[in-house]
Amino acid sequence: MAVLAHAEAGEIAARLRDLALPAHQDLRAPENGLVMLRGRVGGDGAPFNLGEATVSRAAVRLASGEVGFGYTLGRDGEKARLIALCDALVQSRDFGGLVERSVIAPLREQLMVRRKHAAAETAATKVDFYTMVRGEG
Amino acid sequence: MYVAVKGGERAIENAHRLLANARRGDQSVAEVTLDQISEQLGLAVDRVMSEGSLYDRELAALAIKQARGDLIEAIFLVRAFRATLPRFGTSEPVDTGAMLVQRRVSATFKDIPGGQILGPTFDYTHRLLDPSLAEGFVPETPATAETSAALTPRVTDILGRDGLIESSPEAEDGASVGDLTREPLNFPADRDLRLQNLARGDEGFLLAMGYSTQRGYGRNHPFVGEIRFGEVEVEFAAEDVGFAVPLGAIELTECQMVNQFKGSATEAPCFTRGYGLAFGQSERKTMSMALVDRALRARELGEEALAPAQDEEFVMSHSDNVQATGFVEHLKLPHYVDFQSELGLLRKLRKEFAEANAPDAMKEAAE
Secondary structure, three states, X not given: OHHHHHOOHHHHHHHHHOOOOOOEEEEEEEEEEEEEEEEEHHHOOOEEEEEEEEEEEEEEEEOOOOEEEEEEEOOOHHHHHHHHHHHHHHXXXXXXXXXXXXXXXXXXXXXXXXXXXXXXXXXXXXXXXXXXXXXXX | OOOOOOOOHHHHHHHHHHHHHHHXXXXXXXXXXXXXXXXXXXXXXXXXXXXXXXXXXXXXXXXXXXXXXXXXXXXXXXXHHHOOOOEEEEEOOOOHHHOEEEEEEOOOOOOOXXXXXXXXXXXXXXXXXXXXXXXXXXXXXXXXXXXXXXXXXXXXXXXXXXXXXXXXXXXXXXXXXXOOOOOOOOOOOOHHHHHHHHHOOOHHHHHHHHHHXXXXXXXXXXXXEXXXXXXXXXXXXXXXXXXXXXXXXXXXXXXXXXXXXXXXXOOOOEEEEEEEEEEOOOHHHHHHHHHHHHHOXXXXXXXXXXXXHHOHHHHHHHOOHHHHHHHHHHHHOOOHHHHHHHHHHHHHHHHHHHHHOOOHHHHHHHO
């Protein structure tokens, strides 16, 4: 589900649009709130509170009973609802494979491409040290 | 006598209307959009998120626009907004060691696993104004290079393996994590509260405090062990779900300061540490934070604590720019009644002074 949290609401919606989805309803309407983000002293020590982030959440239930939860950074309630819907669909025997193939896999691919590109740009700024003058002879 | 005064409503309303116009400026000039602020003034957005203590780029951009670019006013707006939302809970601590680094440098070790990665930095620029940026500037496409699978471990973890540097303090079993947004500050404050306070503290204040330690007011001989900036994943243990759910990624800057060593008859000498962490790309902020964090550990490390940066009550009570600006700026609001009483007292004292110092002739005449 991490892939979905990285995608835009529109990207998820566009991929769900082509699927014949089962009946579903909001178990919890999208709601905005805060999550306190924690770091660790020295990066790996005891936790401390760094600051909050806005978070949107929702829950969806399929007619067949599966319940999905959606959480995402930001205040896009529709995105939280779409994630919850995907979470519910993934658990369904009839739709799990389809959603993985048609929604999650392509978005994962897209995320990987974006990250790879960013990593290549970052890699170009890596320092190659070389010795200018050697103190011999 | 206290007299309740009303009035000024129309003046206030009109002043706010005038402000809205001043904020918009010349309307023949295109209006700035939130995307433009977020994309092109990204470091201002990072600062407002850090000191507003709320990670939300869009809200920070809106606050900057509303505040006409006054970042402390924008931080104030963000803090006020956060008070309107319920808190769902607390994230799992982020793992900065697993960061997708966009920048990572060490001033202490040249050859670190993963390498020195400069990323988007002002370092080594010439600080000459660039007229070509004035209009229509199109940057060159960034260069790319083969990526390596090498991990980028934290430099302090590498030093730690040889015991050359003190290890990070472990959480005590069952110890709760202090939260100064929920409980009032008490002194002495533990390191978790100090770091929370510094993370949302004013960059200028922390910069000055950190600088003061370098100039000798609480010297602790710092080296930048590492600065890293990039994306980290955030996970949240949601009660309704029953396990940790991914929320997405945030950008963070982390600074590991390596400081003068200490040892004792029972402990081998090792370097000590200061730590800085902030939202977005905030290097000056995290470096200052790490210097001050280390300075505030003076007592714990058995050092003399005589300098301002080593005084946690002084630092923590004055680092918050929303509190500070509130108290300083309230002075411009009407204090007519307070001032009237001061004025009355002063007049009385002056009269007494005049009477006591009057020439004798006057006194006699008066008698």
